[in-house]
Amino acid sequence: MLSDIEIAQGCQMRPITEVAAAAGLDADDLELYGKYKAKLSADVWTKVKDKENGKLVLVTAINPTPAGEGKTTTSVGLGQALCKQGKNAIIALREPSLGPVFGIKGGAAGGGYAQVVPMEDINLHFTGDMHAITAANNLLCAMLDNHMQQGNLLNIDPRRIVFTRVMDMNDRALRNITIGLGGKVNGVPREDHFMITVASEVMAILCLAADLDDLKKRFGDILVAYSYTGKPIYARDLHAEGAMTALMKDAIKPNLIQTLEGTPCLMHGGPFANIAHGCNSVQATKLALKLGDIAITEAGFGADLGAEKFMDIKCRKAGLAPDCIVLVATVRALKYNGGVAKADLNQPNMDALKHGICNLDAHLDNMKKFGVPVVVAVNAFPTDTDEEMDFIREHCAERGVRVALSEVFAKGGEGGQALADEVLAVLDESKADFHMLYEDSLPLEDKIRKIAKEIYGALGVTIAPAAKKELANITEMGYGNLPVCVAKTQYSLSDDASLLGRPTEFVVNVRTARLAAGAGFVVVETGSIMTMPGLPKVPAAEKIDVDSNGKITGLF
Numbered sequence: 438m439l440s441d442i443e444i445a446q447g448c449q450m451r452p453i454t455e456v457a458a459a460a461g462l463d464a465d466d467l468e469l470y471g472k473y474k475a476k477l478s479a480d481v482w483t484k485v486k487d488k489e490n491g492k493l494v495l496v497t498a499i500n501p502t503p504a505g506e507g508k509t510t511t512s513v514g515l516g517q518a519l520c521k522q523g524k525n526a527i528i529a530l531r532e533p534s535l536g537p538v539f540g541i542k543g544g545a546a547g548g549g550y551a552q553v554v555p556m557e558d559i560n561l562h563f564t565g566d567m568h569a570i571t572a573a574n575n576l577l578c579a580m581l582d583n584h585m586q587q588g589n590l591l592n593i594d595p596r597r598i599v600f601t602r603v604m605d606m607n608d609r610a611l612r613n614i615t616i617g618l619g620g621k622v623n624g625v626p627r628e629d630h631f632m633i634t635v636a637s638e639v640m641a642i643l644c645l646a647a648d649l650d651d652l653k654k655r656f657g658d659i660l661v662a663y664s665y666t667g668k669p670i671y672a673r674d675l676h677a678e679g680a681m682t683a684l685m686k687d688a689i690k691p692n693l694i695q696t697l698e699g700t701p702c703l704m705h706g707g708p709f710a711n712i713a714h715g716c717n718s719v720q721a722t723k724l725a726l727k728l729g730d731i732a733i734t735e736a737g738f739g740a741d742l743g744a745e746k747f748m749d750i751k752c753r754k755a756g757l758a759p760d761c762i763v764l765v766a767t768v769r770a771l772k773y774n775g776g777v778a779k780a781d782l783n784q785p786n787m788d789a790l791k792h793g794i795c796n797l798d799a800h801l802d803n804m805k806k807f808g809v810p811v812v813v814a815v816n817a818f819p820t821d822t823d824e825e826m827d828f829i830r831e832h833c834a835e836r837g838v839r840v841a842l843s844e845v846f847a848k849g850g851e852g853g854q855a856l857a858d859e860v861l862a863v864l865d866e867s868k869a870d871f872h873m874l875y876e877d878s879l880p881l882e883d884k885i886r887k888i889a890k891e892i893y894g895a896l897g898v899t900i901a902p903a904a905k906k907e908l909a910n911i912t913e914m915g916y917g918n919l920p921v922c923v924a925k926t927q928y929s930l931s932d933d934a935s936l937l938g939r940p941t942e943f944v945v946n947v948r949t950a951r952l953a954a955g956a957g958f959v960v961v962e963t964g965s966i967m968t969m970p971g972l973p974k975v976p977a978a979e980k981i982d983v984d985s986n987g988k989i990t991g992l993f
């Protein structure tokens with residue numbers, strides 16, 4: 438079989454203006470970035486906002502292997518499959534980060550015959566949104582350090598700065614740094630940190646902002662530090678929000694691209710779900726609901742992370758309500774959860790599969806708590822045996838859960854017909870009764886406990902003294918009603934990556950708490966999760982190249 442990039446490069450793409458027209462958009466609605474990419478102009482929303490919403494389908498997954506289990510692939514394939522049936526379906530995805538592209542996981546444009554294109558553009562610079570987010574974030578940092586250098590009128594305590602620099606790269610050497618060295622002319626010496634751009638509050642704000650004015654207000658609301666007397670200092674106190682917004686005036690516009698089968702895809706915002714809220718932008722999702730009769734969107738990593746945050750943060754903030762959940766399961770991830778080593782996942786192993794199926798059960802039980810009907814998509818890999826796939830389908834049938842074998846990777850939209858039929862049946866039944874896991878009024882610590890117990894299956898939660906103190910401080914400052922965004926490993930329901938399957942006898946250990954006042958949630962870090970990943974022993978970057986004609990190879 439051809440590689441993802443070979444398939445993508447072999448695609449005869451439609452001009453993006455044609456794709457837009459099929460989605461009901463005309464040339465005035467587009468700002469072209471070449472022939473195959475465009476941004477939607479700001480007044481598209483005014484044009485479509487009074488249209489009736491389509492149905493909303495969320496694609497999530499069981500706990501993944503390090504390679505990922507095919508949420509993006511399934512989202513693209515399902516969109517292709519529905520369009521093949523003549524439905525007006527549009528997908529809304531997140532943008533890739535260079536971290537995984539050059540690291541372990543690869544791109545975020547799907548795979549096989551279920552990809553969005555132009556894949557290499559999308560996975561590298563795309564339309565520059567990641568660079569704009571990085572620049573806006575680091576401008577604020579530069580203005581913060583400059584304020585302290587220029588007399589520090591705000592009396593900022595350099596030991597209590599809570600906003601850090603970012604870079605869209607896996608670079609562990611930047612996790613903990615010292616800046617301002619070299620004497621008076623070089624600034625105020627202090628400890629600083631880098632996180633990866635996709636974990637930043639600026640990224641979250643892009644994903645949750647309604648428009649340019651809201652973006653600017655949220656930027657101004659970013660808590661950056663405390664003064665020596667404990668007074669909170671916001672970005673607006675540094676007069677940074679205007680310039681930050683100017684840097685992001687194009688990044689806030691959703692991107693329009695196409696699938697391998699020429700069907701429309703909105704791609705905007707790229708937070709990871711282990712260290713951020715993991716959902717594409719509200720703007721893109723709301724536009725997809727207006728432009729399509731069915732909008733398919735994804736949330737990162739497993740349902741314990743992306744789906745929970747989709748429901749409890751994105752839907753809460755945006756007034757969205759999913760009509761159907763597609764839960765992607767793979768034989769390989771279930772065997773991984775059944776204790777099989779990564780190197781042996783391609784070997785048939787019914788015992789491990791039967792042992793690991795409890796992870797699927799955990800996520801099925803969890804999704805029920807949100808009142809949204811589920812379809813399990815068994816994402817078929819070439820190494821899967823019929824016996825293994827039949828076991829998963831029979832297990833779902835015994836639970837009374839709709840299930841479909843998805844072959845979209847190998848066959849594109851044609852391979853997603855069974856899945857499309859199951860999703861359409863759910864949408865026709867309209868049995869969704871969406872509700873969030875907790876009320877705004879639940880105290881922050883209790884929100885954390887509720888997520889840990891109800892979704893992760895924890896016995897309880899430990900909260901480090903510093904985190905406990907910061908949660909109390911955040912509540913004292915009037916932010917106790919905000920939702921919580923848990924930063925946690927994606928490999929386990931617990932905060933310990935080694936506890937696979939459906940662990941029970943564990944507690945979740947909260948290390949830190951951070952107010953993202955601009956985004957409107959509180960981030961708590963658990964276990965050993967880090968917001969700046971590192972490159973692996975053999976980075977994927979080593980296999981990426983470009984020839985003298987500009988043709989890229991090795992991206993996957």
Ligand SMILES: Nc1ncnc2c1ncn2[C@@H]1O[C@H](COP(=O)(O)OP(=O)(O)O)[C@@H](O)[C@H]1O
Pocket residue numbers: 441498504505506507508509510511542543544545546547548549738816817818819846847993
């Ligand atoms: N059915 C499949 N067979 C083979 N490879 C697949 C299949 N589905 C996905 N992949 C590959 O697995 C990786 C992860 O897929 P992706 O859709 O990005 O997962 P996720 O969005 O859940 O992280 C990609 O490299 C993709 O090409």
Ligand SMILES: O=COP(=O)(O)O
Pocket residue numbers: 505508509542545708709710711715736737738739
């Ligand atoms: O946030 C992570 O997203 P994927 O699961 O799509 O890699």
Ligand SMILES: [Mg+2]
Pocket residue numbers: 505508509510545
């Ligand atoms: Mg993905």
